[in-house]
Amino acid sequence: MEKLKMSAYSHRANRWVHRMQQAARAIVVVFACVAMCLSAAYAQSQLSVSGTVRDGNGEPVVGASVTVKGSTIGVTTDVSGGYTITAPADATLVFSFLGLSAREEAVSGRGRIDVALGEDARTIDEVVVVAYGTVKKKDLTGAVSTVDTKAITAQSNSSVSRALEGAVAGVQVSAM
Numbered sequence: 001m002e003k004l005k006m007s008a009y010s011h012r013a014n015r016w017v018h019r020m021q022q023a024a025r026a027i028v029v030v031f032a033c034v035a036m037c038l039s040a041a042y043a044q045s046q047l048s049v050s051g052t053v054r055d056g057n058g059e060p061v062v063g064a065s066v067t068v069k070g071s072t073i074g075v076t077t078d079v080s081g082g083y084t085i086t087a088p089a090d091a092t093l094v095f096s097f098l099g100l101s102a103r104e105e106a107v108s109g110r111g112r113i114d115v116a117l118g119e120d121a122r123t124i125d126e127v128v129v130v131a132y133g134t135v136k137k138k139d140l141t142g143a144v145s146t147v148d149t150k151a152i153t154a155q156s157n158s159s160v161s162r163a164l165e166g167a168v169a170g171v172q173v174s175a176m
Contacts, residue, residue, distance in 0.1 A: 050084040051113040053077050053095055061117060064097040069104065145171070 053064040060081025067074035068085070069092040077083045087093065089109045096102040100117035107113070145168040157163040164173045 045089055046086055047089045047107060047109065047111065048084060048086050049093065049107055049111060049113055050082065051115065052081040053083065053097070054081055054114070054116045055100060056116060056118045058116070061097050061100065064095060064100075064117070067094045067096075068092070069094050145169075 053061045053066070055061050060079070061077060062079050062081065064077040064081070064083075065074060066077065066083045066085055068087045071091075073085065073087065075083050075085045085093070087107055089107060091107045093105050093107060093113065094102060095105065095115045095117060097117060099120060101120035103115055103117055105113050105115060147164065147167045151167065152163045155163055161173045164171070
């Protein structure tokens with residue numbers, strides 16, 4: 001009789017273990033379905049956007065910045081002004097370049113966005129070109145002199161360094 005009770009008990013335990021294994025498999029299948037649905041929804045919300053950035057004259061802007069507003073996602077335009085960026089379908093793209101006015105465009109599910117940036121005279125005055133790079137005017141320490149391009153082009157010189165010689169007091173120009 002004892003053996004019969006033990007056998008019935010182990011049979012019930014085996015059935016219980018089998019049901020738990022089936023439930024675990026069902027849970028794994030449900031989680032897998034949810035994960036696939038979420039990844040498909042995420043993939044649909046991301047969109048590859050391409051286009052060209054041009055200036056007011058219709059010329060391509062090389063090295064313009066194209067960023068997703070409010071994020072760190074961004075690219076620069078190539079030599080033909082073209083770009084390709086992956087962005088959320090409801091994002092806003094910000095197009096900018098030094099000396100040109102920045103522009104914002106809503107993606108709104110579009111796969112191609114072509115933009116023309118107009119001149120921004122305010123930003124041209126804010127940058128000073130120095131011998132070894134560019135510096136914002138507010139960060140510059142020292143004196144700044146301007147050379148009139150009309151005076152340089154009126155001269156007949158064989159090089160830029162010859163044209164700049166004597167144009168600004170206290171500046172020595174040497175060719176390398």
